[in-house]
Amino acid sequence: MHIEEICGTQVEFPFEPYDCQKKYMKNVIEAIETSCNAALESPTGTGKTLSLLCASLAWLEKYKSFNRPKILDSNGTINPIAAKNENSQLFPTIIYASRTHSQLQQVVRELNKTRYK
Template identity: 50%
Template sequence: MPTYKLRGIDVDFPFEAYDCQLVYMEKVIEALQKRCNALLESPTGTGKTLCLLCATLAWRKSLGGFSTGSSQRKSEYHGSQPDVGSSESQSSNHPTIVYTSRTHSQLRQVVQELRRSNYRSWLIVSLHMI
């Protein structure tokens, strides 16, 4: 699996990346490093989902202390909304990544993309019906 160094972050990507994918991942990492919003677009079929997942999880891994949290804490729900404030690790100030989607079919696609990567074991995927 190729590894690309983007803005100082080693990103494992399951395929030889196209130039547009490298640019996309670099912009994702740049926004995360600067703690700012980003509006990124790319044509259908260019691998946006996989690029977003790999870049974001590589950035998060670079912060250290990566844990699924299942042995340290349980997810807490208040009403129908998750308590996002409690999702940050209690032992550090590292951010938790939350990926949302409108439909189950879109979430299935994300899980399929995640399984192609080296980052597949780092997430607990749970569907919460509201």
């Protein structure tokens, strides 16, 4: 695995990323951190799927490490009273959608190449 520091996030990539992949991951992380929509494009074969998965999942790991939910007690176990009163999600959810089942299968194959699987 190759670790790349992108916008303050340690992204683990299965190999040394190309410049276009680094730029793509930078745009993904910036969009997430600013809560903005992003229409990102890159030519076929440039590693968009792998870049999107690694950047977003690395950001989520970083977010989880710095934002401990209020419903967890000091031991890291869920406090049932606080959980009952908590109306929000513990952490942001990443949803990956695709038009076809075969495209989703390809995403899973790409995900399995990473340590984020």
